[in-house]
Amino acid sequence: MSIRILDAKVWTPTDLKEAWALRERFRLQSSFVAGGTWLQTQWEKGIPYPSHLISLENIAELEGVDQREVNGKQCLYIGALTKLNACGQHPAIQKLCPLLSAGIQQIAAPAVRNLGTIGGNVAHGLGDAIPALLTMDAEVLFFDGRILKSEKLEHWLKGRKRNQESLLTGIILPESQHSSFSNQFFKKVGRREAFSGSVVTVSGVISKNEAGVIDFARLVAGGGENTPKRLQETEQLLIDQKINFLLLKNVYKTILHEFHPNSDVFYSNDYRRRVTANIIVSELSRLGEAS
Ligand SMILES: Cc1cc2nc3c(=O)[nH]c(=O)nc-3n(C[C@H](O)[C@H](O)[C@H](O)COP(=O)(O)OP(=O)(O)OC[C@H]3O[C@@H](n4cnc5c(N)ncnc54)[C@H](O)[C@@H]3O)c2cc1C
Known part of the structure; x- marks a missing residue:
C-alpha cells in the first residue's frame, strides 16, 4: 500500500522481503523510515527528502x-x-x-x-x-x-x-558477566534546548579484582557528528593496573592521543577530547577512592 504526502510517496510494507524489494526498486530515491525523528532533523536542515519513503512501522x-x-x-x-x-x-x-x-x-x-x-x-x-x-x-x-x-x-x-x-x-x-559490574557510567555533555548533538557522549564499564587491580575495561566515546568508538589503547593501559595518580595522568594523555573527534561550529576537536578525558579520569578516580 502507498500514500502520497508532500511530494514523497510513503510505502508501508508488511514484511522484510517486501521492504527490501521496494528499496531495490527505488534505491537512492528512497529511504527506510522507522520513527522518522532523526530524518525530521535532517529535513529541517534543508537536506532534501527522497521521493519514496519506505515505512517499517507495519513490519510486526x-x-x-x-x-x-x-x-x-x-x-x-x-x-x-x-x-x-x-x-x-x-x-x-x-x-x-x-x-x-x-x-x-x-x-x-x-x-x-x-x-x-x-x-x-x-x-x-x-x-x-x-x-x-x-x-x-x-x-x-x-x-x-x-x-x-x-x-x-x-x-x-x-x-x-x-x-x-x-x-x-x-x-x-x-x-555477559560485565553487564552486572557495578562500575558502569554513561555521561552525556551537551546543550539541551534542541537537538544539536552532544559535545561528547561517554560510556564505560570497569572492574577491579579484590586486590584493587583492574581486570576489565570497556570505554567508548562519541558525540556530535562523531560515530562512537572504543578507546582501545586506554582500555589496554588500564588492564592489570592499580588506580593511582600516575595512571590517571597516563590515561588522560592516552585519550588525547587516541580520540580524534571532528570539530564543528560549536566545539573544537580539542575541547571534545579534553572533556572526554576529564570524564573518564574523574570516573576512574571515583573508583580508586572506593577501594
Ligand atoms: C527534538 C529532537 C531531539 C533529539 N535528540 C536526540 C538525542 O539527544 N540523542 C540522539 O541520539 N538522537 C536524538 N534525536 C534523533 C532521533 O530522535 C533518535 O536518534 C532516534 O532514535 C532515531 O530513531 P527513528 O526511529 O526516529 O529513526 P528515523 O528517523 O526513522 O531513521 C534514522 C535513519 O536510520 C535509518 N533507519 C531507521 N530504521 C532502520 C532500520 N531498521 N534499518 C535500516 N535503516 C534504518 C533511516 O533510513 C534513517 O537514515 C532527536 C530528534 C529530535 C527531533
Whole structure:
C-alpha cells in the first residue's frame, strides 16, 4: 500500500522481503523510515527528502524485547522498531543492561522517545544509545535481501556506507558477566534546548579484582557528528593496573592521543577530547577512592 504526502510517496510494507524489494526498486530515491525523528532533523536542515519513503512501522517482527538463544549463547534481543521509551523502561533491559536504560533516558524528550526507535538510533550511526551498546559488546541483526545476518555492532558501524544497503532487524546483547559490574557510567555533555548533538557522549564499564587491580575495561566515546568508538589503547593501559595518580595522568594523555573527534561550529576537536578525558579520569578516580 502507498500514500502520497508532500511530494514523497510513503510505502508501508508488511514484511522484510517486501521492504527490501521496494528499496531495490527505488534505491537512492528512497529511504527506510522507522520513527522518522532523526530524518525530521535532517529535513529541517534543508537536506532534501527522497521521493519514496519506505515505512517499517507495519513490519510486526521488528518489534519487541525478549531473551533468546542466538548461536548457542543466551542473549537479550531488542527488535529494531522498538521505541526508545519502551526499551529504556523494559524490565529485562533495566535489570540486565542498566547502562542502556540510563543512556536512553538522556535522549531527547519523552515525546521524541515515544516515536524514535532503537534501530533508527543505531542506523544513522551517531545515536546516543550507541556508546552504551558498544560497551555491552552488542551485535546487530540485519537482513541483506536474502537472509538474516549478525555482526558485532563495532564492525558494522565501521562499514556503515555499505550498511546503508542493509535493513537492521534487531540488536543482540550477550548476557555477559560485565553487564552486572557495578562500575558502569554513561555521561552525556551537551546543550539541551534542541537537538544539536552532544559535545561528547561517554560510556564505560570497569572492574577491579579484590586486590584493587583492574581486570576489565570497556570505554567508548562519541558525540556530535562523531560515530562512537572504543578507546582501545586506554582500555589496554588500564588492564592489570592499580588506580593511582600516575595512571590517571597516563590515561588522560592516552585519550588525547587516541580520540580524534571532528570539530564543528560549536566545539573544537580539542575541547571534545579534553572533556572526554576529564570524564573518564574523574570516573576512574571515583573508583580508586572506593577501594
Ligand atoms: C527534538 C529532537 C531531539 C533529539 N535528540 C536526540 C538525542 O539527544 N540523542 C540522539 O541520539 N538522537 C536524538 N534525536 C534523533 C532521533 O530522535 C533518535 O536518534 C532516534 O532514535 C532515531 O530513531 P527513528 O526511529 O526516529 O529513526 P528515523 O528517523 O526513522 O531513521 C534514522 C535513519 O536510520 C535509518 N533507519 C531507521 N530504521 C532502520 C532500520 N531498521 N534499518 C535500516 N535503516 C534504518 C533511516 O533510513 C534513517 O537514515 C532527536 C530528534 C529530535 C527531533
